Amino acid sequence: MLNIQNPIEARKIIRKNEYKDQTAGTANKYVQGNLCILPSKYAMDFASFCQKNPKPCPLIGFGTKGDPSLKDLGDIDIRTDVPQYRIWEKGKIIDEPYDIKKYWNEDLTTFVLGCSMSFELPLIEAGIPIQHIENDTIVPMYRTSIDCEPAGQFSGKLVVSMRPLNSKDAIRSIQISSRFPAVHGAPIHLGDPSEIGIKDIMNPEYGDPPKTFKNNEIPVFWACGVTPQSVLQDSKPDFCITHAPGKMLITDKLNNDLAAL
Amino acid sequence: MLNIQNPIEARKIIRKNEYKDQTAGTANKYVQGNLCILPSKYAMDFASFCQKNPKPCPLIGFGTKGDPSLKDLGDIDIRTDVPQYRIWEKGKIIDEPYDIKKYWNEDLTTFVLGCSMSFELPLIEAGIPIQHIENDTIVPMYRTSIDCEPAGQFSGKLVVSMRPLNSKDAIRSIQISSRFPAVHGAPIHLGDPSEIGIKDIMNPEYGDPPKTFKNNEIPVFWACGVTPQSVLQDSKPDFCITHAPGKMLITDKLNNDLAAL
Structure with a gap:
């Protein structure tokens, strides 16, 4: 870099x-x-x-x-x-x-x-470790089972990015990213990936796989700007x-x- | 009532x-x-x-x-x-x-x-179901393993109140309660109760036990104003x-x- x-x-x-x-x-x-x-x-x-x-x-x-x-x-x-x-x-x-x-x-x-990079810096500045940045890999991104609101010929599934965080950092990250509605805002989900149709958290559709989850880390999911690319594939x-x-x-x-x- | x-x-x-x-x-x-x-x-x-x-x-x-x-x-x-x-x-x-x-x-x-009641009304007004209010019971409260900062002769463990919420409502409740730092503010923990020393989520030390957790509900924990009573017992x-x-x-x-x- x-x-x-x-x-x-x-x-x-x-x-x-x-x-x-x-x-x-x-x-x-x-x-x-x-x-x-x-x-x-x-x-x-x-x-x-x-x-x-x-x-x-x-x-x-x-x-x-x-x-x-x-x-x-x-x-x-x-x-x-x-x-x-x-x-x-x-x-x-x-x-x-x-x-x-x-x-x-x-x-x-x-x-x-x-793009979520705009809230990642404030997260890091708040002392929250962001795994994919620490490992110099691309954030893992997943195609969910959640339908976007269709418009004209554009429709498709929501894509999310995922950051593993402990509970304390997950809570703080929700506060911080809520300040940035113009760059995805608060997460759309946390915890069980299967609830939003993600079958294998270690196999993202875009970006690099996450490293291991530490014992106390849960996956936190934000809406992702790659969604349009998934929608273009469908539409x-x-x-x-x-x-x-x-x-x-x-x-x-x-x-x-x-x-x- | x-x-x-x-x-x-x-x-x-x-x-x-x-x-x-x-x-x-x-x-x-x-x-x-x-x-x-x-x-x-x-x-x-x-x-x-x-x-x-x-x-x-x-x-x-x-x-x-x-x-x-x-x-x-x-x-x-x-x-x-x-x-x-x-x-x-x-x-x-x-x-x-x-x-x-x-x-x-x-x-x-x-x-x-x-007291947390001050943010429960905004939660309800946001359409978030609060189990203990719906059941007309007292919110379940737990003595955690987290030490408060001692001051003079006062010291003791943090007490938390718990509300079962699905992921979406958990995220929204973090945003809403963050607006109210004067009444406990954002949660201090969510997910695995054992991480904060709670052995049995169905057996709170204060208040009434929670009803069942629905499939997609996780426990969300706020610092609780009963903490001083726990501290008084210790101090x-x-x-x-x-x-x-x-x-x-x-x-x-x-x-x-x-x-x-």
């Missing part, structure tokens, strides 16, 4: 295709976002899907049709400013490029969704672009600007 | 020794308090104990030596305005009178501590007066006045 704490510096390196790592830890006082770029015919339905599912899909950036900039979030060119992308056709990944200059066109609309739009998991858009917005309290 | 929603009316009935029930549900928009009355030689140590243990002992009223009124909390005469008292000598209960006129003297200081001051469990002081302060947010 590069030790860059300035988001503009970080994007400069990313823009030159010189950044191949995950973005966790880079400019970590600043909001990082999940990306979804769609043709205009899907844009309203996707905006509606985000509105109906604010926990997994908290919309923090909304581009103008055909415009690759996102002025609200910084001096951003969305065609180059994410370390790695995924290109989807009818629910299948057809490419994972480092920029999307050749895929961009005048009909595309950009959506940026908040199969003709075309769309997302970020590659763990390789997020780094914005100029401070995490603390997203705190409700 | 009498359906009296005005705290002044409620105290009028209590003052005449015409109220024999528990106070839960009576004037339930208003703060109810745990009582502890001590000779002046213990008063500073007990005040310090409360300051060091704000979760179990949130001090909401502090009388003047020899003065039975508590003007901050309403037109209160502490000698008559609690439905039932306990008189303690060297850690043993020697009487449970309906007023303390014959025990009151010029050397006594009154302490009133916040054995020559003399002191408390309320009888469930028979609290009803004040004129609105629960919502205690909300931090």
